[in-house]
Amino acid sequence: xxxxxxxxxxxxxxxxxxxxxxxxxxxxxxxxxxxxxxxxxxxxxxxxxxxxxxxxxxxxxxxxxxxxxxxxxxxxxxxxxxxxxxxxxxxxxxxxxxxxxxxxxxxxxxxxxxxxxxxxxxxxxxxxxxxxxxxxxxxxxxxxxxxxxxxxxxxxxxxxxxxxxxxxxxxxxxxxxxxxxxxxxxxxxxxxxxxxxxxxxxxxxxxxxxxxxxxxxxxxxxxxxxxxxxxxxxxxxxxxxxxxxxxxxxxxxxxxxxxxxxxxxxxxxxxxxxxxxxxxxxxxxxxxxxxxxxxxxxxxxxxxxxxxxxxxxxxxxxxxxxxxxxxxxxxxxxxxxxxxxxxxxxxxxxxxxxxxxxxxxxxxxxxxxxxxxxxxxxxxxxxxxxxxxxxxxxxxxxxxxxxxxxxxxxxxxxxxxxxxxxxxxxxxxxxxxxxxxxxxxxxxxxxxxxxxxxxxxxxxxxxxxxxxxxxxxxxxxxxxxxxxxxxxxxxxxxxxxxxxxxxxxxxxxxxxxxxxxxxxxxxxxxxxxxxxxxxxxxxxxxxxxxxxxxxxxxxxxxxxxxxxxxxxxxxxxxxxxxxxxxxxxxxxxxxxxxxxxxxxxxxxxxxxxxxxxxxxxxxxxxxxxxxxxxxxxxxxxxxxxxxxxxxxxxxxxxxxxxxxxxxxxxx
Amino acid sequence: xxxxxxxxxxxxxxxxxxxxxxxxxxxxxxxxxxxxxxxxxxxxxxxxxxxxxxxxxxxxxxxxxxxxxxxxxxxxxxxxxxxxxxxxxxxxxxxxxxxxxxxxxxxxxxxxxxxxxxxxxxxxxxxxxxxxxxxxxxxxxxxxxxxxxxxxxxxxxxxxxxxxxxxxxxxxxxxxxxxxxxxxxxxxxxxxxxxxxxxxxxxxxxxxxxxxx
Numbered sequence: 001x002x003x004x005x006x007x008x009x010x011x012x013x014x015x016x017x018x019x020x021x022x023x024x025x026x027x028x029x030x031x032x033x034x035x036x037x038x039x040x041x042x043x044x045x046x047x048x049x050x051x052x053x054x055x056x057x058x059x060x061x062x063x064x065x066x067x068x069x070x071x072x073x074x075x076x077x078x079x080x081x082x083x084x085x086x087x088x089x090x091x092x093x094x095x096x097x098x099x100x101x102x103x104x105x106x107x108x109x110x111x112x113x114x115x116x117x118x119x120x121x122x123x124x125x126x127x128x129x130x131x132x133x134x135x136x137x138x139x140x141x142x143x144x145x146x147x148x149x150x151x152x153x154x155x156x157x158x159x160x161x162x163x164x165x166x167x168x169x170x171x172x173x174x175x176x177x178x179x180x181x182x183x184x185x186x187x188x189x190x191x192x193x194x195x196x197x198x199x200x201x202x203x204x205x206x207x208x209x210x211x212x213x214x215x216x217x218x219x220x221x222x223x224x225x226x227x228x229x230x231x232x233x234x235x236x237x238x239x240x241x242x243x244x245x246x247x248x249x250x251x252x253x254x255x256x257x258x259x260x261x262x263x264x265x266x267x268x269x270x271x272x273x274x275x276x277x278x279x280x281x282x283x284x285x286x287x288x289x290x291x292x293x294x295x296x297x298x299x300x301x302x303x304x305x306x307x308x309x310x311x312x313x314x315x316x317x318x319x320x321x322x323x324x325x326x327x328x329x330x331x332x333x334x335x336x337x338x339x340x341x342x343x344x345x346x347x348x349x350x351x352x353x354x355x356x357x358x359x360x361x362x363x364x365x366x367x368x369x370x371x372x373x374x375x376x377x378x379x380x381x382x383x384x385x386x387x388x389x390x391x392x393x394x395x396x397x398x399x400x401x402x403x404x405x406x407x408x409x410x411x412x413x414x415x416x417x418x419x420x421x422x423x424x425x426x427x428x429x430x431x432x433x434x435x436x437x438x439x440x441x442x443x444x445x446x447x448x449x450x451x452x453x454x455x456x457x458x459x460x461x462x463x464x465x466x467x468x469x470x471x472x473x474x475x476x477x478x479x480x481x482x483x484x485x486x487x488x489x490x491x492x493x494x495x496x497x498x499x500x501x502x503x504x505x506x507x508x509x510x511x512x513x514x515x516x517x518x519x520x521x522x523x524x525x526x527x528x529x530x531x532x533x534x535x536x537x538x539x540x541x542x543x544x545x546x547x548x549x550x551x552x553x554x555x556x557x558x559x560x561x562x563x564x565x566x567x568x569x570x571x572x573x574x575x576x577x578x579x580x581x582x583x584x585x586x587x588x589x590x591x592x593x594x595x596x597x598x599x600x601x602x603x604x605x606x607x608x609x610x611x612x613x614x615x616x617x618x619x620x621x622x623x624x625x626x627x628x629x630x631x632x633x634x635x636x637x638x639x640x641x642x643x644x645x646x647x648x649x650x651x652x653x654x655x656x657x658x659x660x661x662x663x664x665x666x667x
Numbered sequence: 668x669x670x671x672x673x674x675x676x677x678x679x680x681x682x683x684x685x686x687x688x689x690x691x692x693x694x695x696x697x698x699x700x701x702x703x704x705x706x707x708x709x710x711x712x713x714x715x716x717x718x719x720x721x722x723x724x725x726x727x728x729x730x731x732x733x734x735x736x737x738x739x740x741x742x743x744x745x746x747x748x749x750x751x752x753x754x755x756x757x758x759x760x761x762x763x764x765x766x767x768x769x770x771x772x773x774x775x776x777x778x779x780x781x782x783x784x785x786x787x788x789x790x791x792x793x794x795x796x797x798x799x800x801x802x803x804x805x806x807x808x809x810x811x812x813x814x815x816x817x818x819x820x821x822x823x824x825x826x827x828x829x830x831x832x833x834x835x836x837x838x839x840x841x842x843x844x845x846x847x848x849x850x851x852x853x854x855x856x857x858x859x860x861x862x863x864x865x866x867x868x869x870x871x872x873x874x875x876x877x878x879x880x
Contacts, residue, residue, distance in 0.1 A: 223696060272806070
């Protein structure tokens with residue numbers, strides 16, 4: 001089909017044994033480790049004979065809490081992969097001076113920086129955020145599930161399959177070398193004819209569709225399933241930020257779908273959207289991708305800002321300062337987020353007036369963001385601050401994020417951007433925000449809601465080690481990169497000519513090692529907590545003195561969330577209930593109507609995976625068969641009418657009586 | 668109403684005693700949101716056409732296919748637009764009959780809608796074949812790429828609508844017009860009307876304004 005591969009095997013397409021990188025020792029080593037880990041996991045599951053449990057309780061589950069947890073596990077696994085890429089880049093850049101070539105060949109290095117960005121955005125940050133929203137939002141609005149439980153399940157499995165596609169590219173073929181937004185003409189067929197860009201495009205396409213599905217789902221959930229009395233202005237700030245974020249997802253992801261689809265068409269059937277000949281224009285892609293890409297930045301950061309609002313209010317035992325202004329700030333960031341995309345390429349040369357408009361709009365984002373920072377500070381002012389791990393993340397965030405926000409304003413000036421564009425200053429800025437706002441928030445969120453998910457708290461010592469290592473490591477790793485940016489170093493450089501830069505890169509590598517300590521501390525924290533889970537047991541269901549509805553129920557949350565749907569009278573519903581002497585009902589429970597599990601999600605997602613793999617390798621017959629099967633499975637699913645069941649009254653009563661007993665023991 | 672978020676809540680009651688029934692209560696709004704994002708997909712394609720639609724690359728242009736004849740023949744396209752609008756009307760008639768629980772008439776109207784959809788696809792197929800005959804294919808130039816991708820995307824939606832009609836007809840025959848099937852019929856009719864609106868925009872924005880370029 002493709003013009004430059006005339007001799008296609010009818011069965012395997014362009015897939016040959018050469019696609020497996022035997023000549024790359026690093027990749028072979030990684031492959032061996034992955035296979036070993038895979039064998040260990042399968043062995044453990046087989047040893048405990050947990051296949052049925054996994055299938056019934058997790059893989060086919062439509063429970064929003066379990067799907068949320070699975071999203072977070074996926075994100076943590078991919079975080080390890082993305083971090084390995086980061087460490088490799090930092091080592092390469094610290095070594096490649098004074099004529100040394102480093103240890104990574106260009107072909108491999110280019111794939112690593114592309115994979116690092118793609119993985120961190122699409123398969124770490126996005127699943128973390130979707131996972132936390134999935135877990136928390138229905139609990140905070142007093143619902144028992146999301147609006148479309150099946151779509152929730154299929155969305156998760158599609159995301160996972162897209163991530164697997166990226167991982168598979170390590171061992172079969174190659175990954176894209178065109179950077180994480182894959183801008184043409186470099187990502188076109190003329191420059192990169194291999195399968196790398198195709199892997200990238202299909203991974204993005206699938207995860208993009210999954211994200212849209214999830215966005216529609218949570219929007220409908222928040223609009224239609226709030227508990228009685230919970231008006232829009234009584235929702236928690238995290239629910240508000242989720243509402244804004246999912247609106248942004250639905251409004252922006254279609255443009256990613258278009259950008260990716262049209263580039264796929266360019267590569268697959270030889271159209272001329274973004275080529276340099278026959279009237280194509282690569283800047284059309286760049287615009288499309290950033291029309292999605294800038295709102296995506298806010299999709300990632302707004303939930304984080306919502307989370308910090310929760311932590312500040314809880315750990316200062318105070319109502320959040322300026323609730324209304326917080327909501328207005330969130331919504332304005334949403335709106336402004338759509339009119340700033342050109343700041344990613346001021347150098348396109350749209351002219352002074354266009355650049356000035358987008359520059360000023362960008363700088364304006366600082367205003368609502370500033371409002372939020374002041375609201376957090378005023379909440380802390382005269383609050384009784386408890387230095388639990390999530391609060392420590394929050395305070396660390398305020399320092400790091402302030403710096404990241406200010407350098408963002410520097411970048412928004414078009415004249416400065418002509419110097420800084422494509423340089424390390426930009427890289428330092430967005431890592432500053434991505435680490436300081438998003439990663440910190442997500443690690444704090446895992447700490448905060450862990451008891452609600454598993455029934456025991458995380459051991460605080462290792463959590464504090466993680467906070468300090470990430471914070472110190474961040475400054476050590478990224479301050480030298482700011483300096484490199486100011487002296488004009490370009491990004492994605494593999495070898496350096498100027499030896500005076502080497503100290504900067506060595507310091508940055510040391511900083512990365514400190515961050516690595518933080519990640520290891522986080523993993524140790526989870527391990528230690530699982531071992532000590534009896535001592536860390538959360539009996540009350542409200543370990544932090546929480547203010548929102550999820551803390552009114554048991555830890556771990558029962559399948560049905562709320563035995564009775566709560567009625568809301570105030571912004572901090574649970575704090576209000578506690579203040580007014582709420583008595584938990586101990587009798588009169590009823591059967592609860594819940595959605596049934598389904599296997600369609602995973603089956604359809606595996607078919608999508610096979611389809612994408614077949615198209616990437618031009619195995620047309622496989623693609624055709626898997627596509628037809630996929631259609632059959634999805635249409636077949638619509639013939640299942642019996643989609644719900646009742647949790648019987650005695651099961652609810654038994655579960656709630658157990659909680660009554662535990663609470664009574666507690667005294 | 669399933670969602671009772673807006674009901675006035677007074678006093679010290681902290682939980683409800685009668686649980687609302689949730690199944691299917693969000694389907695229509697969810698499908699609305701889906702259609703809105705689908706509309707944005709078309710908006711993006713229109714934006715690309717607005718940008719690249721004039722890049723003929725010395726190849727066929729709307730008013731000159733290379734032989735001096737126009738590439739865009741507006742009469743068949745206008746006929747197709749009428750077909751699409753009539754089909755939206757018959758689809759709505761089907762919906763009226765669904766509301767009256769008049770299943771036979773509803774399916775007949777939906778059937779006519781589907782037949783009109785088939786006719787629409789046939790006309791679009793003929794147009795594409797005629798264009799290919801003068802060497803105007805999706806690979807020829809940026810103008811034709813951005814043109815065909817809009818047409819093909821719309822046709823894919825119509826094909827999806829036809830498949831949906833067949834599935835829905837089978838399901839209504841199997842289960843009658845229960846709540847689930849009625850919701851599906853509502854969504855189907857929303858989808859078809861969305862296709863009609865989109866096509867009118869395609870007609871004006873792509874064909875008429877393409878000729879004016």
